[in-house]
Amino acid sequence: MEGPKAILLIGDGLGDRPVPELGFRTPLEAAEKPNMDRLAAEGECGIMDPIAPGVRAGSDTSHLALLGYDPYQCYTGRGPFEAAGIGMDVKRGDIAFRCNFSTVNDGMVVTDRRAGRITERTDQLAASVNGLEIEDVTCLFKESVAHRGALVLRGPGLGADVTDTDPHVENSKVHRSEPTNPDDSASAKTARIVNEFVRRSYEILKDHPVNKARMAAGQNPANIILPRGAGLAPHLTALNERCNITSACVAETGLIKGVAKYVGMKIVDVPEATGGLDSDIMAMGRAVVKALEDHSFVLCNVKGADVGGHDAKPQAKVEVIQRMDVMVGYLIENVDESTYIVLTADHSTPVSVKDHSGDPVPIAFWGPGVRVDDCRHFDERSVTKGGLHRIRGIDVMNILTQLMTVQEKFGA
């Protein structure tokens, strides 16, 4: 392929706050990361708010923004992206739900929301309910990992403002889905379909051979499907079309793959990328370099730092950063001189918070023509002196595509 190329390398949850156990340094400040520091020293740096200053971004909303889609305009809930992430073909206007396989008794009381954390043969259970027709609506269902799955309703006149059927606690009856506004006939239709889907899922699953075998083995049967988190599938213009690029995504989690698939990116699967602290980050680096052979833009999300943050393990986060740094060195050595690398995070996951925070994250643009500044280190505080000052996630693709000289001009 000809022309400039780019890698958007995202350390999931990479940002942090000063950590007492690390001498009041952040994991990025404490880590040995010569290659990330090289990107900072040879590039232009700054801080970046994934959404806006102080807003706690999810990985999905942040990746939408980083790819140039305003999540306040297009994010209707996790359902559509989660469904896309497990390989379902979500279309504009569909209503998508996250679901659990659960266990109910014959009084429709939920006795186990996760059906004994079932891990096997959920594909067979899913196949038995996939494709149900209710009124003029098709109910598409697919299993995800463990007890999870996704439901997509496709048909005319559906709304997304409905309550959950999942009671969210055990020893409670299955809830009836209702429209949040009784005058919203489109959502009333969705609620009616969902309630009927739940009823039929019980009729079909309660005597399913997989569940008979589970009960014989003393396990809770996955005898009902409980949808929650309805979201209207938004129309998003494909990333390649919007940005004049050919794009691929190397990621570890279904949520990121779902966002990428939803905007039409090619998904590159890396079996060694587990999404955990043990993930083979170098295998992802090799996949990125390979994907660049026939794509002009590759997004790569490395999950480990986020896991370290959620688990409140500063040293584990430092070690992930150091392994990710080796991968950065591999990228630098294996891209040609017309390739840009953007290094950043999708949000901060401070070990002290054990969840996403609204703190900005560091960002560095590296490649031909950037206005190199005097930042020497890639970490939360060093980059505040950089030439970029403070940008937002939604700015990243604009800055990158004009460097790649593929962006249309606004005006004359």
Place this chain on the structure above:
Amino acid sequence: MEGPKAILLIGDGLGDRPVPELGFRTPLEAAEKPNMDRLAAEGECGIMDPIAPGVRAGSDTSHLALLGYDPYQCYTGRGPFEAAGIGMDVKRGDIAFRCNFSTVNDGMVVTDRRAGRITERTDQLAASVNGLEIEDVTCLFKESVAHRGALVLRGPGLGADVTDTDPHVENSKVHRSEPTNPDDSASAKTARIVNEFVRRSYEILKDHPVNKARMAAGQNPANIILPRGAGLAPHLTALNERCNITSACVAETGLIKGVAKYVGMKIVDVPEATGGLDSDIMAMGRAVVKALEDHSFVLCNVKGADVGGHDAKPQAKVEVIQRMDVMVGYLIENVDESTYIVLTADHSTPVSVKDHSGDPVPIAFWGPGVRVDDCRHFDERSVTKGGLHRIRGIDVMNILTQLMTVQEKFGA
């Protein structure tokens, strides 16, 4: 005139990227420019995104933003501003087009889109079609430079979403204008008028004495007018009214003059300002000082740096900057102590890109009361350390008019 005054001095395309031939300095970094550096040293500096970070601005959209008009709200295409720039009186609701005089054969096939690059007596051709009445619409037409002109349709119920009549390639038949949405009856009316205007232009021009003379001399006749790039003339409150100023514009190109005229600024013509590398920049400086005698605000756009960028001539760009610097010195010496000077650019035109990029530009505010920072040089990277941090084009007039103490308070 009493009260504070201000000059907004815009180096067109002034921003750049580090250039290998200049020792990885930008033209601004490489130039000797003691007067611009004085503005930086005695003023407050920062970087400025004409539209938003990374967005490649046109000169028209950027000047709209710099004057305080959000181009995402008001920019409908180049037509209305181009028509205003050649002196046409464009009114709210008009539909304006850019046009070429072209040559067609009697089968309406375009044999020369530029009518032999005609340069003379186009005013006589224009006069023969100007003022045509079609249905209840008046067709106003005026020649611009060479084979170019502008068409303004004025009448009730017109829409702007129509396709071009110009086929954009030669040896193709003239296109029929069509509404982009067949249900849009306002645009359907516009298309009908335009098609009839094109037909009549051929009837009128094919035997016009100017064309008979051209054919006798072996030149292609300018025997048809082909409109393209329809734009609905937006309503913009006059700049003087919005900002409590009396404003004038000293510029070299029709596009900038068009934007200025559109917002009601007085246009000061400077015959020595050619728009090229040979332009007499000092003559513009003298015109600015003179205009300040009876205006409180003068925008001055110096085109040369943009030409150096488009032509990929770093040394020419350095020389324009140095000549512009002499003019800055003249301004400093010839304004009174209550006058502000804002020095910036409308966009970057890096010599490596040969077109507008989305890189931010330097900006300095100089005059009484500004919070002087420790920037000493006016260039892309020095000003990143300035007190203004990173602002947008749309912020500039707000910052300036509050310094001038003419801005209304928002709230109590």
